[in-house]
Amino acid sequence: MxxxxxxxxxxxxxxxxxxxxxxxxxxxxxxxxxxxxxxxVLPALRERLAAAAGENAYGPVPGSPELRAAAAGYWRRRGLATDPGQVVAGPGSKPLLFALLLAIGGDVAVPVPGWVSYGAQARLAGAEPLPVPTRPGEGGVPDPELLREAVTAARRAGRDPRAVVVTVPDNPTGTVAPPDTVRALAEAARELDLVVVSDEIYCDLVYDTSAPAHSPARYAPERTVVTCGLTKNLALGGWRTGVARLPDGEAGRELGTRLVSVASQIWSSPPAPVQSAAAYAFGEPPxxxxxxxxxxxxxxxxxxxxxxxxxxxxxxxxxxxxxxxxxxxxxxxxxxxxxxxxxxxxxxxxxxxxxxxxxxxxxxxxxxxxxxxxxxxxxxxxxxxxxxxxxxxxxxxxxxxxxxxxxxxxxxxxxxxxxxxxxxxxxxxxx
Amino acid sequence: MxxxxxxxxxxxxxxxxxxxxxxxxxxxxxxxxxxxxxxxVLPALRERLAAAAGENAYGPVPGSPELRAAAAGYWRRRGLATDPGQVVAGPGSKPLLFALLLAIGGDVAVPVPGWVSYGAQARLAGAEPLPVPTRPGEGGVPDPELLREAVTAARRAGRDPRAVVVTVPDNPTGTVAPPDTVRALAEAARELDLVVVSDEIYCDLVYDTSAPAHSPARYAPERTVVTCGLTKNLALGGWRTGVARLPDGEAGRELGTRLVSVASQIWSSPPAPVQSAAAYAFGEPPxxxxxxxxxxxxxxxxxxxxxxxxxxxxxxxxxxxxxxxxxxxxxxxxxxxxxxxxxxxxxxxxxxxxxxxxxxxxxxxxxxxxxxxxxxxxxxxxxxxxxxxxxxxxxxxxxxxxxxxxxxxxxxxxxxxxxxxxxxxxxxxxx
Incomplete structure (x- = not known):
């Protein structure tokens, strides 16, 4: 059932x-x-959406070439070299996170406290969330030591954890886990052979811009999927647009192919007029x-x-x-x-x-x-x-x-x- | 897994x-x-979308009151009395169909031949599709006799079929099952206690408008969910908008609540600017x-x-x-x-x-x-x-x-x- x-x-x-x-x-x-x-809504984005009101084709499942290229540039400017082919756009980062759980399969470790939907999405995907506490003041990143213990115990019990979710910056705590903790999490994920799903929807809302959040993709690039969107940074929740950055390399490409297949069966493509405005936004004009x-x-x-x-x-x-x-x-x-x-x-x-x-x-x-x-x-x-x-x-x-x-x-x-x-x-x- | x-x-x-x-x-x-x-895109709809470009709130998960009321009117004009509270809008009828499979649970009987995504969606939802042939020239409606046999055999084998999908008018055959067959399917579903998920995305594309397709909701209103959208009738696939009509009555309300919960965890709400244009379209101005x-x-x-x-x-x-x-x-x-x-x-x-x-x-x-x-x-x-x-x-x-x-x-x-x-x-x- x-x-x-x-x-x-x-x-x-x-x-x-x-x-x-x-x-x-x-x-x-x-x-x-x-x-x-x-x-x-920023007037320039309103205008882009209005100008794209005649766009009614599905377009490619992972999003338009313009949107994928713009998102790749967005990540490049944040220190993550990204080819547009690594980008999959969707109608919000929420559906992308859900589709990733389906595409990865198995159970998933989630931070506690953590965003309300991680656990519910895992259950909808037929998996069991594996709750792992975070360290005080370092919200969103499951304590690497506790992650090792939890995954090892789960595997011993016959379960099949294959991924760990992190949130940097964090919801609900508003904290940003320090680089050392993110690095330790990434190393633990490598040892445990887990995919890291890094929800970075708040990445542009770190108050001190000289100390941005570090993505686990810096430390475990071969296994980290980053999700992001315009919902929080630009207040565009109701537009429903998000992007995922798949790892480079063979395993990343395989996961990307599975993700696009799942997307093709659940939502077809992100809303076309929104894609046009989103491409403009990810280009980050002044x-x-x-x-x-x-x-x-x-x-x-x-x-x-x-x-x-x-x-x-x-x-x-x-x-x-x-x-x-x-x-x-x-x-x-x-x-x-x-x-x-x-x-x-x-x-x-x-x-x-x-x-x-x-x-x-x-x-x-x-x-x-x-x-x-x-x-x-x-x-x-x-x-x-x-x-x-x-x-x-x-x-x-x-x-x-x-x-x-x-x-x-x-x-x-x-x-x-x-x-x-x-x-x-x-x-x-x-x- | x-x-x-x-x-x-x-x-x-x-x-x-x-x-x-x-x-x-x-x-x-x-x-x-x-x-x-x-x-x-019809110019009037382009204009409605452009005018709504400033709408960036999520709004209610099942869609705006305007969209739900317009969709209810659309169904009423097609002989199905509908309260706006029975309507759930989503980013396409495809995600609505998927979320319905999750909300209903269990296995699902699907017509053969049938749309490419029914089976794939069922598997993604953790269910097994139960293929049931349609009668020649009556595409989209599983043969009621064969449905009885398949469901009975599946239950005997320990499986748990809880729903049957029908497509009227049909994709891929372009045929429209006659009312008697639709009625017989509805009666079989009642006997077998199955939810009928009726995909009516092509409902306005019956060439002879004096002989419209009959929805199973006419014959088994207490258990039929109808899905529809603007993708085919108005060529708005790339806009991603669809609507579901839940059955009236207690069971229908319970299923609707589960559907909205699933929607809240997977996609939050349909894209807000599109909702505004969709409400206009479902109102069917000249x-x-x-x-x-x-x-x-x-x-x-x-x-x-x-x-x-x-x-x-x-x-x-x-x-x-x-x-x-x-x-x-x-x-x-x-x-x-x-x-x-x-x-x-x-x-x-x-x-x-x-x-x-x-x-x-x-x-x-x-x-x-x-x-x-x-x-x-x-x-x-x-x-x-x-x-x-x-x-x-x-x-x-x-x-x-x-x-x-x-x-x-x-x-x-x-x-x-x-x-x-x-x-x-x-x-x-x-x-």
Whole structure:
């Protein structure tokens, strides 16, 4: 039976829809659950899409030559020599990740905490996810030692792990694993003969551009598949476009052939008009570079402000270095949360913030945290404005925190967190 | 192991790419392999897509309320009462069909001959396709008696068939199963407790509009899922948009929930700008109706002309009632093909037509025909012109066969078929 357990709805998309319903019902909600980027489409990209509206042919399954060449250039500029023939485009990096699991086969090791869909996709592909914890502050990269133990034990038990997923920069923690850890992961994958599937959808959102994330493709180029897209860097989630970079060499070509075959049976090709605009975007003309830089600054500024409230409330938080996510641990407040609010885990924290304050966040359980964990994920990406005018102003502002709608949203989150932390026991430090 | 056998590349897409490569290399090729519709985008739809180029949010997983309401209206006008809540949109009906197999689980009965991807999708979903022959001239609907036998035998052998796929109108045969057969299939599915997955992507391309195809949803509404899209009716394959209509009632709602969960984990949502244009198209304003009618007439006219050449060559051919496909059987010429050309099966016919005449067709083996079958599929949908000017002229022409490029293409096919049929033995009747 291919589906032995019920398939869970994507937690981020479900949370998004729930908040949209509450807002439609007139409730005042602060959406920090989904990582959808609330920023407008760059005009140059809008124009490219409109100009390609007459394109209705399927085109090649792995994407147009223009898109594949542009994506290859994008990776080359990031230190990964790439031939266009190594690129497979798809309708989002999510379907590419799923198709990769089908094309690789076998079971797959996934980081814990990790993005909500890795495990669900593995189960849909008929595999079992093998959860491997990450090291503190080094999210997205399964601890190489624990990976060795887990894969060895799984093989001894008759299972067939063939791949390991990494996320650099990381969702949900917003951290960037250091090069040494990425290298150690790559070496472990080589020893264990695993394909590395490196989800780098946040690669352009590292705040310190002088210290970019290192891809495992640097250290294990023969076995690393990199996926990326325009969803996060350019806020184009609704356009559905992503790209995968297959390893060079014979094994990489074979995997690429299988990936394209799977794609041909599931989705045919990425949407043609979108491919045209995506090719332009991956070419990184100056206005695209400026837009990504402005978004990166905005995420960093608002994330730091929310981080201040979390730390003030008494949560533990690894320094956020990238993305629009914060992944606090309320464990230091465990006794107080239980006594004051009857809250014992991340689901309870999310319920409290949602029901009492209209602040939507995702519990750590959605990312694979064990029972009793007091982690939740907050995303700042929906706080930048209620309409394109506000969002453009946020992108352009020297100090986005001075804009009243952003200041208000950050203060709202801060009040909710202070209320969560208040109660019996030592008082929380106020911001 | 989720992928126990290599995944085949979609035969239609592979043939398409091979022909594109030959054409790029300067060869003269006549593309009758893929069913991609070579007609331009209706200007009104181009404009809708361009106007929606700023839409970058994911939106709801099952599609926008506007698209779901428009698709519900589309089905209501075809005699199927539909609430928008029963509609799930996706990036093509192909991914919807795949996600349905995952959501239903178990094995699936498929018609033989049948579309190239049903079997491959079933295997990717971890299931085994259960091939069930169709009755002559009633393509797409597994023979209800043979379905009973196959499902009963499979269950006795410990397998778990839970669904049956039907295609009305049919690809590859271009026939439309009569209402009595559709009803008998629906009754068999009810007896056997199978979900009916009815692929109706060609529903608007029945030449005789006074005798539309009957959906199994008329006869087994409680268990029939209908899929449809704009790929064939409006030539929008490259836009990637499709819709599924779930059954009303509790079981239908449960299946819909599972389908949306699978969609949320594989593709998130259909491309947002395309959704806007698709909603307009499913609303069927007059220019959309006129465009579909013109395409239908054009397909019918060219199909009949090619059918004349096939019959003249001595092939057996069930009357084509819909689509742009012809599915001749060269069995009456078996001895002659073997003696004259060393051709013993549909692959040999396809090779002969391709290598000797540059005419690309698909062998019956791609549709599940047994070894030794002499069937091939020819599609007329790429014969309408080399550019949008020619294609628009073809749509508007009172007699498309009088246009030199269409006349030339049809004559080319006719000459290739006459050469195939020529040789020792009784001469083929010439057109």
């Amino acid at each position: 291919p589906v032995s357990t019920p398939v869970p709805m994507s937690a981020t998309l479900a949370a998004d829809e729930a908040l949209a319903r509450r807002r439609a019902a007139g409730e005042r909600v602060l959406s920090m659950a989904s990582g959808e980027i609330g920023l407008p 206005e695209v570079i400026a837009q990504v830089a402005a978004a990166r600054r905005l995420h960093g500024t608002v994330v730091r402000a929310v981080a201040g409230h979390l730390v003030a409330a008494g949560a533990a938080l690894a320094p956020v270095a990238a993305t629009c996510y914060l992944y606090p641990d309320f464990a230091p407040l465990r006794d107080r949360l239980a006594a004051a609010h009857g809250v014992h885990d991340g689901d309870g924290v999310a319920r409290f913030l949602g029901e009492r304050h209209g602040v939507g966040v995702l519990p750590g359980s959605a990312f694979g945290e064990p029972a009793g964990s007091l982690r939740v994920r907050l995303a700042t990406s929906r706080l930048y404005g209620a309409d394109d005018g506000q969002r453009l102003a946020a992108l352009a502002a020297p100090d986005p925190l001075a804009l009243p709608w952003i200041a208000g949203a950050v203060a709202w989150a801060g009040e909710a967190l202070a209320d969560l932390a208040a109660g019996p026991g030592p008082a929380a430090r106020r911001p | 989720p992928v126990s056998t290599p995944v085949p590349m979609s035969a239609t897409l592979a043939a398409d790419e091979a022909l594109a490569r030959r054409r790029a290399a300067g060869e003269r090729v006549l593309s009758m392999a893929s069913g991609e519709i070579g007609l331009p 220019e959309v109706i006129a465009q579909v009618a013109a395409a239908r007439r054009l397909h019918g006219t060219v199909v009949r002309a090619v059918a004349g050449h096939l019959v003249a060559a001595g092939a057996a051919l069930a009357p084509v009632a819909a689509t742009c496909y012809l599915y001749p059987d060269f069995a009456p010429l078996r001895d002659r093909l073997a003696a004259a050309h060393g051709v013993h099966d549909g692959d040999g016919v396809a090779r002969f037509l391709g290598e000797r005449h540059g005419v690309g067709v698909l062998p019956g083996s791609a549709f599940g025909e047994p070894a030794g079958s002499l069937r091939v599929r020819l599609a007329t949908s790429r014969l309408y012109g080399a550019d949008d000017g020619q294609r628009l002229a073809a749509l508007a022409a009172p007699d498309p066969l009088a246009l030199p490029w269409i006349a030339g293409a049809v004559a080319w096919a006719g000459e290739a078929l006459a050469d195939l049929a020529a040789g020792p033995g009784p001469a083929a009747r010439r057109p």
